[in-house]
Amino acid sequence: MVPFSNAAAAYANAAGQGLRSATKPAETDGPAFGDVLKEAAESAIDTMHRGEAMTAKGVLGKADLSDVVNAVTNAEMTLQAVVNVRDRVISAYQEILRMPM
Structure with a gap:
């Protein structure tokens, strides 16, 4: 039979290792998630601006x-994609809020 103090020490050690690995950001070879989102948002904005500028040129002939x-x-397809991504993010956030703590 394992003494309670040894089991508690092993549990505390394992929990401490889990916390250290959880607080250390994982190193990846690809771009950061924030950078990908920023680039996608900038691309969507540029597409919307091009659509607006082309519409103005069309009105002027x-x-x-x-x-x-x-x-x-x-521009319309880009807007639909942005709205779909927004809806998915909101859905994921609501799902996280429903998780038990």
Whole structure:
């Protein structure tokens, strides 16, 4: 039979190792998650600006109609993608809130 003090010490040691590894960020070869999100957001904003600029050129008669339609379609698809990602993030956050502590 294992003495209680040995079992408690082993448990504390294991818990301490888990905390140390949890607080140390994992090293990866790829870009940081925040950088990926920042790049995606900037790309979406640029696409929306191009759609807006092309629409303004179309109103002034300085752009081909097919270019305007393509730019607006790209902007619309980008907006739908952003809304879908937002919905997924909110859903994941709500799921985390429902988890028992």
